[in-house]
Every structure is written in structure tokens, then in C-alpha cells.
Amino acid sequence: MKSAIAHTLLLFAGLAGGACTGTIGTGISTNGTSGHGGSDDPGVTVGGPSTGSQPPSTAVLRRITAAQYRNTIADIFGADVVYPTLEQEPALLGYASVGASSVGTSPVGVERYQAAATAITSTVFATAARRSRLAACAPTKVDDADCATAVLSRLGRTLYRRPLSASESERLVALAIGIARDHKDFWKGIEWATLALLQSPKFLYRSEFGTASSGEIRRFEDFELAARLSFFVWNASPDEALLDAAQQGKLRTAQDIQGEIKRLLLSDKARRGFRSFFQEYVHLDDSTVAAAAASTVAIPASLYMAAREQTLLTLENAFFEQEDDISEVLRSPVTFMTRELAQHYGVPAPAGDGFSRVSLPQDGMRKGVLGHASLLIKFSNQPNSAPTARGKFVREAFLCQGVPPPPPNVDELPVPIMDRPITMRERLEEHRSNPACASCHALTDPVGLGLENFDSLGKYRDKENGLAIDPSGELDGDTFANPGEMADAIGRHPQLAGCFVRQLYRHATGEAEPDNAPILDDLARRYVGTGKSLVDLITTLVTTDAFLNTRSPL
């Protein structure tokens, strides 16, 4: 039984009948499948949860995301290389990696890859000093095929995330030598060959299809696994050391894989890579989108961007430095402040410039990321707060409960009666009194109204239109009296940890839902059982059969 999909279908079936069902998504079930099965490959000892009788997911082509492209180019050619914008993949279910597993590339998208590749090579080959970074040899003549082979083998391995095959190498070197002769310039040939590598679908898409292992199960090959690890943890291509490990067959035991993961996690690249996950987990905009959106909000752009950075720093610190679990992240008073942010929040300003780690009052209303202006602004319809959007966000991001968009041909809420003040809670009453709206809004609005003490800019308020705000409510049976208590309620929600695992799995694999649904329950149980450390969860995830195996593409 593919439980996640079944749950989803259940939800939509319910909707067709005019009602949102209650909750969907898995919590941590206590009667999960199976113990720890062995791998089908005797050469691999995997300590992770078993996939039991569940087949792994089918293999799909995964386009490298715009962020992965950016990180990879920076790692290989230098962070100073600039290139025109790429076509952005849609963030499906909030995750670029999920979108990149199914989206097509339009003609303009292909053209953008060409423009980016041209910009990159023209920088990288601009000077002899610069190109020498890529040189594995010094050419002795314009059509020095040996030197071209040496340079391009290295570059090809880096960009294709595996050694070039003999025929690929032959084609590439022939291309380079032909162009070098035409231009009477060895390096022109290399430059054009690099352009070819950067525009090749073999660079732009990850084709990880494994080799037949047992029955329909295929095991990812060494280089494919290296790429999976690296794109997961660094959100970028593997480095030389990881490719070397793959080449030497040192990614075949759980111990080896965990050793590599430890190395990857200790690198600064892991922080950079996980910023993408954190950003997607809490539905923050990409930095370029955020920069554009900043001007739509009635606060300085610097403050808007600082609020976004506050959230990312808080999550990074909590997960990596403090090794907090997700529950603590949602309740913790610890965050990061600049003077500008502190003034906005009305809390004491930190000493010094830039961000400082601070702890907000323990008894405060503002707890965890739900008290961050970044999210409160994002889930508002400026200049008003948007409790429905806020509640939907909490359900979807933290509890993995899908809330569909409203049906067509529903009448809008009545325009607020202006002859007397009215609160948002009163205005939303219509949502819950109208049966067509009530089933879904009963899920979103009470949660969102719990955040009504924070206005559309994320500032604290206890009155709206001169009327007292009532932020009390309940979340799936757990009552709360104010935003701080609501953060606690989410923090102890039984689906929180399981959902966090699911979201990480989506980011890691690009799958909306795994074909092997019990893997999520297994992982969630282990996550809870091992003290809910993200680092431990990552380490566990990469040694599960679900991460190591695949099935033939359909």
C-alpha cells in the first residue's frame, strides 16, 4: 500500500464530495514494517532500515536545479564567474529538486543554458593564467591530442560526475582538435569543448539509473551514488575526493558511505547546500525572488532581506551547531538579530554590527520560526495578515497535510462592513459558517488565527482595529491560548517529526513521495529514536535501501 498517495487520493476524493477530510500524511506509526533486512548486494552492508517487500522508486532523469548549477559552477570554475539567469524549475511541493525531476526544458531554457555556458567559458578562458587552473598539461602544438585528452578527461569527469567513456572522450577531443586547427589555437579547441560539456544533457541532467542487482532492483553505481550524496548534502556536484572514492570503490559499505557523509557534512559546502533545504522547508523565496518581493512590503528592503537571513541563520545554527530537533526549532527562543531587526521586533538591540545570536524572553509570544517576520510577512496579503495562508503553511510545511486551493465559482468573503470595526477572526467566520468553505478552512483558519498577534509585517499587536485580538484555538485537539502556546502545540504534534523526515526525503531524492512508503515511517522512528539530530538523520537516510537502490525507468 502506497500510503502517502492513498492519503492524498483520500483527501481529493473527500473534496469532490465537498469536504476536506481531516488530516493526512503519516505520523510516526508504531507498527511499521519489518526489521532490518540485508542488502541484495553481498558486497554492501547497509545498516539502515529495510525496504521490506516494498520496491524502491523508479529512476528518473533529474535536471540539476538552478541552485545546483550555481554551486557547481562556483566550485569548479570559481565563485566569481557570472552568467545570465537560467530558467528556474518550479518548486513542486515546495522543492526545486522535485520540480526538476519532472519539468521539461523549453527552447528558451535551452538557449539560456547556451548563454550561461558561453559566459562561463569566456571568463574561464579569458587569460592564460585563468585557464591554467584547468590545464593538466602544456600543449606542444595546436593539435596536441594527448594534451587535449588530458585536459578534457579531467574536466569531463568533473562535469559529468564520472569518467568520460572512450567514445565520449574521442568525440570531445575530435571536436576540440578540429576547432583548434580551424582557429590555429589549442585553447580555442578546449574552450569550445568545455562549452559542449556545459551544454550537454549529460551535465544538465542527472541520469542515475543503476545496474541490475536483483530482480527489478537496480543498485546505483559508485559514481551515481557519489552524485546523489553530493547533490543531497552540498546541493552541488561531487568534488575530486568524492569522485576518487567512487573510482576506488570506496562507497560500497555503510561505513564508507558514512565516512564520506561525515566529510561532506563538515565542509562549508554543506551549510551552503542546506540553506536551500531550509529555505524550501519554510517556504522562503529564493534570494533573487526575495529581492524583487522586498519592494512590495512597506519596510526597507534591507530589513526584509535581514528577516529572511535571520530565519536561515536560525535554522542553520539550530540544526548544525545546536543539533536541535525540529520540535525545538519550532519552540526555541534562540534566534539571530541585527539592530534593525531588533528595532522592528521591539526587543533590545544586540551589540555590534551584523547578526548576533540572541535569546528572546522565555515567556514571550514570539517563539521559534513562526515568530519570524520573514514568514509572517510572506504569509500575509499586505497590508493585512492572512490567517488562511498562515494556517495552510503550517499544515503543509510542518505537518505534511495537503490543503487544496479553493474550488472555482465560490463567492468571495463579504467586504468588511465599514460602519463598525471588525477583526480578522470575525471576517473569517464566513469561511466556517459556509459549508462549501468550512471543511478546508476549519483546517487552516484556526491555526492561522493563532498568529493574529503578529501583523502583516510581523510586528506584535494585541489589538486590531481597536478590538482585542483573540489568538486562542486548537490544533488537532491540542488547545492553545496564544502564539507561544501554538508553537508549543506544533512542537509536540505527533506528525511533526514524520513530516520533517518526509520533507528532507523529498529534497534528497526529488521524489514527491517514495514508492516505498514505509521507508518514511522507518526513518521517522529512527530519527526520534536517535535524539532527532538532523546530522544523524542525513547519515541514516543515505544508507537506506531506498537511497541506494532504484528500479528501471517506466
Place this chain on the structure above:
Amino acid sequence: MKNILNRRRVLRGIFQGTTIAVSLPRLEMMLNNNGTAWAQTGTPVPRRFGVWAKANGVHINDWVPKQTGKAYTIPPQLAPLAPVRDHFSVLSGLDLPDIGQQALRGHCGQHTILMNGVGMATSPTTIWVTGKSIDQLVAEKLPAASRKSIHLGTSGGPPPEVESPFHWWSHNGKDSPNVCNYNCREVFDMLFKGAKLPQPGTPTPPAAPGGIDVTAKAKQSVLDYCKQDADDLLKIVGTADKRRLNQHLEGIFEIEQRLKAATAAGMEAGVLDPNGQVKVSNCSMPVEPSIALIGGTSGDYNANVRLINKTMAQLLAMALACDITRVFTFETMQPGCRTNVKSISGRDDSYHGLSHGGPDDVNYVKVQVAMMDELRIFIEILRDTNDGAGSLLDSTVVLASDCTNEGPSHGLTDFPMLMVGGKSAGLRLGEHIRFNRGNGLRVPLTLARAAGAGLSRFGTDSGVTESFSELMS
């Protein structure tokens, strides 16, 4: 008001160069006696097809004229279009079929039904658009230009909460949106940079073919390499990925086509035929736009955004006049767009927020009127661009519509549609054409056929096969 065909300008612009001597008689051969066809081949002046889109609905009672026929009184929301009323017709009484997974479509994807003739599907838990949109179906049927289609936008952001493919108007098959470009300079570079087009008053001869162009040869070898790599992958991937790779290959082929045209004529944009002759009569280099003209970067729908709208329309007109493309979508607001419209309405609110407020809101009406003013500018720019003996607008069939019917209800009934231009394609213009609950999907089908795309049907499920004869003169 309308310019006449200015052959002298063409003469000055292109053929008074020093490297190619061209005599006047050869120039005369460019057009037939009526100016309706390219003389050398007898090919008629091409027809074009496009979609002009706004977002967030209209207030239908102030949009639909009270009278039908030619003598209708322009309703309040269409007021800015009065000066160009001979160039469009208002279509009313049309509904879109309620197809696809209603719960998933929600209240913001009505235009995907209009454009695709099919609803949305899940994949498996996510909203996707299925099928090809009408512009892509038309593009496949029209003779090849150097680009299958172009997709321009004025105000792209900030985007809706979750970026999803159904926010786009054009889809080249399942899961493959044609994303709009909101950056005027990028559009200019993509379409015109490096093209040796005539500059008004400045003779710019095309480069003479001759010798081996080593750069073009290198470009071709790179494309060949990439095609081979794609072919390698096609052998190992599943069905869905084959489709994706073929979409990618389509992009490579388009680059290749342009390269071939460029190699033949020494031009990037492919506006010369292999003999080095300009294929169309009113093609010239547009002004290079300022780098500040990027939609979506301004929080407000301010003067800069209005300038972007105008500049994009000018770039589009020249792309059509130069026969760089024959198909386009032009999006004046992204569906669900939250752009602040304070500078139009005077109230600090997003267009999306305002549209939910309802028709009685005077600020909402102001924005609607401003959007129609953008359409007026668009129409005038196409009208004032020469094309053969007529105007570009006459050979360009445009469907102007919205992502939803009315802001507050987000429904499918009484869907707002205008048909614009296309006089030489036989469209009945200058009227209010009233239907009694007609199937709105027949409008894109009729317009596609008028543009020369012989589609037998449009859409699946409740797809349509019959044109509306009422739309033709």
C-alpha cells in the same frame, strides 16, 4: 495615422551599403504588385497568432457592452480601447467547460482550460498542466520562422506563493511551461543582438557570405556533440524522460536552425533569405532597451512598468515584422500577480488583493481600466508597424483574455475575451458579438484556424471541433 509602406527606407537601410550592390529592380521584386505577398516565392505575407493576457479577472457587468453589433457603447472597463475600436471585437456569453480535476485547479487556473482545452492533472500529488497550449499547436502548423514562439511579460512578480507551472500561459506539452521573459534587455539580446538589421538612416549591409565561418562551424560541432549526448540518454531513459529529452532536443534544433540561417546569410536573427535578401519589408533594428526595464523588480505598477509594457510590445512588433517568430504570448500581469497597484489606484494594495475585494471597489475598476490602456498601447504599436501593404495588426490574430472571469468568484462562466487584429485573416472586427452560452473553447480554435493553422480539433474530453462562423466577416 498609418504609415505607408516605405520602400525607400528599406532601400536606404539595407541596400545602399558598400559591399553589396543591389539595383532597384531587384528591390521591387520583394513584394508583388499588391504588396500582399513576397514576390520571389509568391508566399503571402505571413499570418501571426498570439495571446495577450491580463490577470485577476474583470467586472463582467462593466466589461460587456449593453448593445450588440457595431454601434455598441464602450463600457466603462473597456473605455481606453475606444480609439482602436475598429481593431477588435468584444465576445461575450461564452463559458469555459468545467474540465480537469476541479479541486486541483482551484480558483486560479481557468486560463489553462482556455489555452490547453484540457484540465490539470496530478503528478502524483502536484498540480500540472497537461497538453499543449493553443499557441504551440498553432506554431507547429505555421511555416517555420527562426523561433517557434516567443513569450513576453510585463510584470512578473512577486510570484504567487508556490511556483507552479500553471501560472504560465503557454505549455509545450505536459510539464513544460514556456516561461515568460520580463526583462526587455534580455529579450532584445535574444532576438536582435548581433543581427545585422538595417538601422534607420544608417546603412548596414549584411555580411557577405564567403570563406568558411569557423565560429559557425564550431557552434555546429558543439550542437552535434550535445545531440549525440542526448541520443545516448534517450536509449536508457523511461517514457516520460524521453519526452523531456525530446523537448530539450527541440531547443537545440531551434538554435541549430538559427545558426544555419545565420551561416547562410551572415545574420543571427535569420531575417535574410539565403540570397541575402530581407524577407520582409519593414524589418529594422529596434532601439536597445535600458537595462532597468525588468518587470517584477518594481513593487509598484509604476511608470517604469508601463514603459516595459510599451517596450515589450515594440520588441514583439519588430520580431513579427522581421519574421523572427509568428507566434507569441504577451502577459501584462501574471496570474495571481501581487504587484502593488498603488500608483494606479491610490490605495496601497496588491492587484490580487484588490481583485478579491470585488467590483464595487472603485480602485479595482481603476486598475482594470489601466490594464485596458496597456492593451490599447499594444494594439496601436502593432497597428503602426508596416507589414507588406498593410499593417502588422491586420495579419496578426490575437486573443486577448484573462486568467479568470471575475476576481471575487474565479469562475469559468462569462469568460472575458476580445479578439484583436487579424483583419486580413477575415476576422469580424469593431463589434460586440454576443453568444448565448457558447463554448469558449471554440474561440481559440476559430482564431487558430483564421491564422492558418488547420487544427481539426482543440482540447480533449470536452474538446471542440467547430469554429464560430460568427467571428468571421
